[in-house]
Amino acid sequence: MRSPLVAIMLALSAAFPAVADVLEIKKDAPKQYVVKKGDTLWDISGIYLNKPWLWPELWQMNPQINNPNLIYPGDALTLVYDADGKPRLVINKAYRKLSPQGRITPKGKNAVTTLPLELIKPYLTYEQAINSDEIDNKPYVLGANQNTKTQTLGHILYINGDLKLNQAYAIYHKGEPYVDPKTNTALANKASFVGVVRVFRRGDITNGVPASVRVESVKREIKQGDFLLPLMQGQMLPAYFNMHRPKQPVEGAVIASANHSREFSTMDIVVLNLGSEQQVEPGHILDIERQSPGVIDGRRGPRYPEDSSSFEKLVSDTSEFLGLEADENSTVWTMPKEKVGELIVFKVYDKVSYALITKNQHPIRIGDIAVIH
Structure with a gap:
């Protein structure tokens, strides 16, 4: 009979195929890390990996970590490489024996989770x-x-x-x-x-x-x-999420935030106009992109629309509506979208979902794009 752990590992293997993503250890990743209270598997993976959602691969089938979902504050994790040159995290048992924190840390309910449950x-x-x-x-x-x-x-x-x-x-x-x-x-x-x-x-x-x-x-x-x-309808509380990229392209937008602020950052909660109707699932990792501002390149040189004259704006708006260049001496440039962060979806409804921002290079705003190409 297959053990629950083996079943979990096989499920994770299917969710993270080797052909899709390769483990890349960060250049500044430490050789050893001591788990602290409040850490999540996501946090620890972010210390070592450029793609944190691949955390199961980092300790998959690791004989020293019988269950990666059950590591605790005080455990010392050491980065090693197996015979095939693949990176793995192992528990440094020698450190754990010598560490008072490791000896007295209570088990059970204090196990490290994949996401900060106190926030979500x-x-x-x-x-x-x-x-x-x-x-x-x-x-x-x-x-x-x-x-x-x-x-x-x-x-x-x-x-x-x-x-x-x-x-x-x-x-x-x-x-x-x-x-x-x-x-x-x-x-x-x-x-x-x-x-x-x-x-x-x-x-x-x-x-x-x-x-x-x-x-x-x-x-x-x-x-x-x-x-x-x-009473329990819609109140399921999974401790661990099968974090992965969607298999199909997805594009939506951030339409609201939990704190009602104009801008928000890592560990803030946002609402997306994406749901099960768009095949979005709990655990999906999406990029956050923002449309770069357009530029009108006219007789006075390149300018942003807000810095252009009323006539240039009128010509720009008219040409954009007609699908034409502004005039023979003016060009409207549509700039690309750029990545500004990442998020993970943790609760999904028919047409909307809740997501946790896990990374951002710039403040995230309402209207930013949640996407996988």
């Missing part, structure tokens, strides 16, 4: 992106046993919907829509977790009797119109 957990458990039509068909809060606009712990709520007796449900608040910048259409609505309720009276919706629930926990105030989902 709120978007795996407390936030969802749901189609507006789907939300409209969910059971929702009509009111409570107290005539107040907001409800809290211990209150009884009345629900317009068929609910299962004694079952727990999560309550969500419908937020602003995520809008596609090209089509200006709503792709999904942000849905924020507000609390947990449990059904103690089913009700009879056909005869106008609402279901009754009791509030068991509250993250924020519950309001009339907030809708219900089964």
Whole structure:
């Protein structure tokens, strides 16, 4: 019978074929690295590899690391090369015996993960992106046993919907829509977790009797119109992601950010107008590109449009619309797109997905392109 570890390794081998990517160790990679609390496999791989998503290859089938998903703070990792000249990370057992930190480090729940779960957990458990039509068909809060606009712990709520007796449900608040910048259409609505309720009276919706629930926990105030989902729906929390590049070309855009800032950086969360309909999956690695500004090369020399005269701008806009050069003495140059960062998708819906920025050369902005060519 095949062991779970072998199955995992075979799956990772299929996800990272040798013909597609070659391990390239960074020139400044250390010969030894001591795992610290808060490190992830992604972080460690980024120290050694130019392509961090190839981390399974770095310790694949390594007899000294029985399970690369179970390394701990205090472990000393040493870079070595096998008989075929392939780089491998091994645990330096001599260091581990001598290191007090290595001896006292507790095991189990403190194992290193592939991504920083403390950053993405709120978007795996407390936030969802749901189609507006789907939300409209969910059971929702009509009111409570107290005539107040907001409800809290211990209150009884009345629900317009068929609910299962004694079952727990999560309550969500419908937020602003995520809008596609090209089509200006709503792709999904942000849905924020507000609390947990449990059904103690089913009700009879056909005869106008609402279901009754009791509030068991509250993250924020519950309001009339907030809708219900089964408690665990959409709240899966994978500790490890099968990180890989998509097999097919993908192109979308950053349409929103978690912190609502104008610019964001490594370890920030962004929303993409890409989802399962575009064959995007959790663990997909995408490049972030930005369109370089165009240039009008006219009688006064090359200039950016904002530095050009009103007449040059008018000629440029007209020529671009007609697909012509500006005039015999002026040329409109369309510049290429340049890579400004990388991200990893960690939660996918039909038309949108959440992603974590893992690298950036410049501040990332709304409208930047998420792409694999």
